[in-house]
Amino acid sequence: PGFEQTLILKCASRADVAAGLRSNLGHLLRCGAVIRSVDNLGERRLPLNMRAPVGDKPLIGHYFLVHFESPPGVKDRLRPLQRLDPFMIRGHVCDKTEADWVRPCSTGEQCKFGEKDKPNFEQAYAVKRGYRHY
Template sequence: MPGYEMSLILRAMEKPQLVGAVKRALTFVIENGGIVRKLESMGEKNLPYRMRAHQENFTKGHYFVVDFEAAPSLLGLLGNFQHRDIDVIKQGVKRREDPPAPPCPGPYSDLYTGASKVNKTMLRPKKKKGAVKWPNVDKMD
């Protein structure tokens, strides 16, 4: 299952109602075969601009980031479910980027890991009086 990152902005509420809203969002993912890896609360903040959701205007909200894995078919259902939830001001889901794979071992692998630094002067052309001469370049006839 691919990994996803969901950002949620929930309306400013008391803690018991906030816990209930977060549980609703996470329970939907779990009940539909997803795995929640991490939940991170970013706290209550002023919104960058006035947002309108469910016929109300909002200027403050609780920010959450949820790391989860799920089937791609779940994303449409999740978006629809979050859109209908009256406590959610805004939500977004994006695919989590996996870290790049390490390079294959070989004679030049130290160049990619940064173990040894390449001398930058080796890559520059040799300068002689007046003209620039590139190394290992023959004259073309």
């Protein structure tokens, strides 16, 4: 069956992002998947305050969408491997049926995925006891 995986990787150098994507695609291939396409959705602000496995709190991430076909038990095998990846912020695998799948933002207008609209989001991020730390 067909699957779709969304990935959010830490915002780092181009080589680090490529290494993180390569390791994740390697996990898929070792699980017996056939990768159909990889879409780079670009660098965006994170919609929520997320924590990476290393412990830092990134504000920006690289978004990727991977379409692949695999045996049915791939979700359970990928989850522990993704937790160990130091480049991964968030990853999710869901079933994909061709009949009801529509590419996001296919209407032509600019699409927002719930990013924070504050222009000074880096400054307003850390608030402790009512005082902002700049």
